[in-house]
Amino acid sequence: MRHVYALDVACPTCGAPPGLRCHSLVATKPLEPHEPRRRRAREEDARLNPDHVHGQIPLWGKVPS
Secondary structure: OOOOOHHHOOOOOOOOOOOOOEEOOOOOOEEOOOHHHHHHHHHHHHHHOOOOOOOOOOOOOOOOO
16 A cells, blocks of 8 residues: 655646646745645545455454554
8 A cells, every 4th residue: 555645746726747736826935735736635545445445444454553
């Protein structure tokens, strides 16, 4: 299973390529990923991992409190 994160896809808002952080359209300081980029990453992750259920706790690892 390979999870897709926001930096794995290109940003449709500012045009940042995969692997590079989003940038402001009026300044050059790096920003958190734009919402369309995060949405595209979630859609791609759901497409690549159709058997994953949101909120699913892994069998091994963190124990629920």
